[in-house]
Structure formats: C-alpha cells, structure tokens
Amino acid sequence: MSKVTQRSITYVNNTTKPSITSKELDLDTCYGPNDIVIKIHAAALNPVDGLTHAFCGKWTGGSGLKTYGRDFAGTIIRRGANVNEKWAIDAKVNGQFKHMWGEAGTFTNYFICNPDSVRSINIMSKVPKALTEKYNEFVVSAAWPLVYGTAWSTLFLKNQKWTPESKILVIGASTSVGNAIVQIAKNHLKIGTVVGICNSRAIEHNKAVGYDYLIPYNDPKVSTVEGVQNLVKNELQGDKFDLIFDSVGNSEFFPVMDTVLKSRCSNSQYITIVGDAVMDFTDNSIWGHMTFKPVLRKYNPLRKFNYDLTILENMYEFMDLGARMIEDGTYVPEIDSVFKFADFDQAKEKLDSHKARGKIVLDMQDEW
Known part of the structure; x- marks a missing residue:
C-alpha cells in the first residue's frame, strides 16, 4: 500500500x-x-x-x-x-x-x-x-x-597534534558532547589527561566515563577557576591545557586564560558550542539568544588566545568512526x-x- x-x-x-x-x-x-x-x-x-x-x-x-x-x-x-x-x-x-x-x-x-x-x-x-x-x-x-560529530569536529578540525602528553579541559563534563569528547580522547586518540568540570554529585559518574580529574563547579570553598588553576599548578605540575572545550556557556576563564591554556602560538584552542552564557531554552525569541560577543572575539586580530564558536558540518568521516567505536564498545x-x-x-x-x-x-x- x-x-x-x-x-x-x-x-x-x-x-x-x-x-x-x-x-x-x-x-x-x-x-x-x-x-x-x-x-x-x-x-x-x-x-x-x-x-x-x-x-x-x-x-x-x-x-x-x-x-x-x-x-x-x-x-x-x-x-x-x-x-x-x-x-x-x-x-x-x-x-x-x-x-x-x-x-x-x-x-x-x-x-x-x-x-x-x-x-x-x-x-x-x-x-x-x-x-x-x-x-x-x-x-x-x-x-x-550530532553530539559525537560535534565532539569529533572539536578534536579533529583544528589541526592539533594529539599525544599521550596532551591535556584537555571540558567545561560541562556531564553533557552529551562532553561525554563523547572524553571517550574519543581517551579510547581513540589515547590522550593522557582529560579534566572535566561538573556538579559535585556527578563526579563519580564522570570518573567512570573516563575523566582523569573532575572539578566541582558548586564547591563553596573554591571557585571553579581557582580549582582548575590549583590543578594545573599541582597535579599537572604547571603544564597547561592544549584545548578548553565549553559545552554549557562560560566566560569565567577569559580574564585569566594565560594561567590555564597554553600559548596561542602552540595552536592551543578555546572552543565553545554555546557562547559565553548558559542558554535559556524556554526563551522563544530571537533577542533572548542574540549576542555578537563570540563572533567579535573569534575575529578580533588582537585576541590573546585562539577562540572559536563551533557549528557541526555534515561529514561522512565522523559517522564512520562513530559507528566503529559503537560496535567495538569504545564509545x-x-x-x-x-x-x-x-x-x-x-x-x-x-x-x-x-x-x-x-x-x-x-x-x-x-x-x-
């Protein structure tokens, strides 16, 4: 019929x-x-x-x-x-x-x-x-x-050279894209250190996914930025991140980026998929989501760090790798x-x- x-x-x-x-x-x-x-x-x-x-x-x-x-x-x-x-x-x-x-x-x-x-x-x-x-x-x-493709784009499209010594910080470790990034990074690229920021209640869960270190954003004694700075200074022995990925909307690190992200000339990246603030999905208006700050920051010739607002493009490549990782249980x-x-x-x-x-x-x- x-x-x-x-x-x-x-x-x-x-x-x-x-x-x-x-x-x-x-x-x-x-x-x-x-x-x-x-x-x-x-x-x-x-x-x-x-x-x-x-x-x-x-x-x-x-x-x-x-x-x-x-x-x-x-x-x-x-x-x-x-x-x-x-x-x-x-x-x-x-x-x-x-x-x-x-x-x-x-x-x-x-x-x-x-x-x-x-x-x-x-x-x-x-x-x-x-x-x-x-x-x-x-x-x-x-x-x-979509989430796997977004994670793949973040890790593969900036020509970064990933090694066991590489370090990644994920702002939003509990998000679906954060979940995909840590699994690709640890299970496929064999990246040595992946750090996540999440609610303290999700720390044990995210450790099981693959994060090496977790920083709680709701710690009343230490701010998120201080927590990451302390981690870089102590556990990472001063070695900063090659990539900071934001999947929730954050701008706290901008004033102190040089303390957590490697130099711009090393091709380190700060990549966001949402901009500088948490989005209100219930705001069904253009102006509730309109902001030009990420665009201005991306194209500012005087910017002190590499910044990008990433949008997923249609590509066969990530679907092929994702399918293989699903089948062999690595994602x-x-x-x-x-x-x-x-x-x-x-x-x-x-x-x-x-x-x-x-x-x-x-x-x-x-x-x-």
Missing part, C-alpha cells in the same frame, strides 16, 4: 508552539531520483532545534510548516534510480540532518532526503548487547550522531530518557530543564 499518513512535529514561527501535524503521502511518488525514503524508528532531541525555532520570526521564516529534528535512525523503504547501491531497501541507517527552516526534519515517521546532501549518514553499526538489553538498536543509534552514548512520539512536549520540557544526563530520544515505532 503506497498511501500513508505522514505525522510530523512542526511549527510555523517563534510565536507558534510545536505540534503534531499530519498529511497524506504517496510513497511511490514522494521522492526524486536522487532521494531515499526512511521510515524513522527513533529521533533524538537537540538544543539546536529550539534555537532554530526561536530564530524563526514571522518575516524571516515564511508561513510554511517547519519540522523539528536532526538526529535519526530508521530503515530505507524507497530509493531513487540514481541513488548509490549502498543505500539499499531495508538497510538500517542513522545520521544527522543539518537544516534551518523547512518542511524536512527528522521528527516524522517518513523522512525523505538525498543522502549525498545529508552526508552525515551511515549504515547502522551493530549495537553491543550491553546496550540493547536496555534500549532498542534504533534508540541507541539515534542518540549519538557508549549516554541516554537520559526515552519518550513516545506523542509525548514530545514532555521530552522537550526535560531538555529545557538542563537536568538531563545524556540524550533524550523519541521512540517513533508507534508511528509505523
């Missing part, structure tokens, strides 16, 4: 709440010669979806429906005549679909795309039994592409919770709370 109902989580602009909308779809005519149709089994929530929603004004985004979602895992059910044979019918795939505003998005039961344009797509790896005992393979496979994506498609509002509320430890995933299998 080629006629189906496509159900998607959509919005019009930042004055409208996301909701489930439906339309009829003919699976035999809805795709082009370069496209595939994926029946989505699971899709993960990401803060960037809320940000693109917030930036979609009445005049900038148009009046059409925009669909939420980037991470996905599912099964190919249709393929165009020009599509590479790799993308075969019934192949299980996962990936990350980068988009701004448009009808295409992964929070839908039928996702149509050109795999050459998506690029961040791969044949799903075999998920270890230890993970499938708790989650189905599609939930696990949808949980990692285990952390999943906070799984919600049904119809419970998207509850899932988004959990994401907006900043209290999730790991990815929040929508199980789409009820939408078959």
Whole structure:
C-alpha cells in the first residue's frame, strides 16, 4: 500500500508552539531520483532545534510548516534510480540532518532526503548487547550522531597534534558532547589527561566515563577557576591545557586564560558550542539568544588566545568512526530518557530543564 499518513512535529514561527501535524503521502511518488525514503524508528532531541525555532520570526521564516529534528535512525523503504547501491531497501541507517527552516526534519515517521546532501549518514553499526538489553538498536543509534560529530569536529578540525602528553579541559563534563569528547580522547586518540568540570554529585559518574580529574563547579570553598588553576599548578605540575572545550556557556576563564591554556602560538584552542552564557531554552525569541560577543572575539586580530564558536558540518568521516567505536564498545552514548512520539512536549520540557544526563530520544515505532 503506497498511501500513508505522514505525522510530523512542526511549527510555523517563534510565536507558534510545536505540534503534531499530519498529511497524506504517496510513497511511490514522494521522492526524486536522487532521494531515499526512511521510515524513522527513533529521533533524538537537540538544543539546536529550539534555537532554530526561536530564530524563526514571522518575516524571516515564511508561513510554511517547519519540522523539528536532526538526529535519526530508521530503515530505507524507497530509493531513487540514481541513488548509490549502498543505500539499499531495508538497510538500517542513522545520521544527522543539518537544516534551518523547512518542511524536512527528522521528527516524522517518513523522512525523505538525498543522502549525498545529508552526508552525515551511515549504515547502522551493530549495537553491543550491553546496550540493547536496555534500549532498542534504533534508540541507541539515534542518540549519538550530532553530539559525537560535534565532539569529533572539536578534536579533529583544528589541526592539533594529539599525544599521550596532551591535556584537555571540558567545561560541562556531564553533557552529551562532553561525554563523547572524553571517550574519543581517551579510547581513540589515547590522550593522557582529560579534566572535566561538573556538579559535585556527578563526579563519580564522570570518573567512570573516563575523566582523569573532575572539578566541582558548586564547591563553596573554591571557585571553579581557582580549582582548575590549583590543578594545573599541582597535579599537572604547571603544564597547561592544549584545548578548553565549553559545552554549557562560560566566560569565567577569559580574564585569566594565560594561567590555564597554553600559548596561542602552540595552536592551543578555546572552543565553545554555546557562547559565553548558559542558554535559556524556554526563551522563544530571537533577542533572548542574540549576542555578537563570540563572533567579535573569534575575529578580533588582537585576541590573546585562539577562540572559536563551533557549528557541526555534515561529514561522512565522523559517522564512520562513530559507528566503529559503537560496535567495538569504545564509545557508549549516554541516554537520559526515552519518550513516545506523542509525548514530545514532555521530552522537550526535560531538555529545557538542563537536568538531563545524556540524550533524550523519541521512540517513533508507534508511528509505523
């Protein structure tokens, strides 16, 4: 039967709440010669979806429906005549679909795309039994592409030379991207020292993930900056960091960067994915997120340290490495919770709370 109902989580602009909308779809005519149709089994929530929603004004985004979602895992059910044979019918795939505003998005039961344009797509790896005992393979496979790709970009795209003597500081050790960075750094790159900043309640958990040292940001006796400075002076014997990565929004180190980060000429990097402050995901307005400080800091010719605001690009490379690490157990994506498609509002509320430890995933299998 080629006629189906496509159900998607959509919005019009930042004055409208996301909701489930439906339309009829003919699976035999809805795709082009370069496209595939994926029946989505699971899709993960990401803060960037809320940000693109917030930036979609009445005049900038148009009046059409925009669909939420980037991470996905599912099964190919249709393929165009020009599509590479790799993308075969019934192949299980996962990936990350980068988009701004448009009808295409992964929070839908039928996702149509050109795999050459998506690029961040791969044949799903075999998920270890230890993970499938708790989650189905599609939930696990949808949980990692965007966060793993962001971590990969941070570690690989600045031409830094990683050795067992290298040192990394992660501001936001408990975040999904922080979780991915420490596993890539320790298990693949064999980096000697990875330090994380997190809530004191999460220290033991993050040690188990792979961090060598953890600094609590809620220590009433010592500030976060002092804690890191003391660590550099004592445990690290004065050796500063090659990379400081911020996944929560922090500016505390800027005035004293020379005490914790190696010199700019050594190609040390301060990289953030959120800017200088913790984002309020519930603020659905452009001005609530608008700031030019990171851009000015990045391009300031007089800056005293290398600074970048990183945005994930679509690349095959990180999907390939991620799949291999998933299969051999050297990368285990952390999943906070799984919600049904119809419970998207509850899932988004959990994401907006900043209290999730790991990815929040929508199980789409009820939408078959």
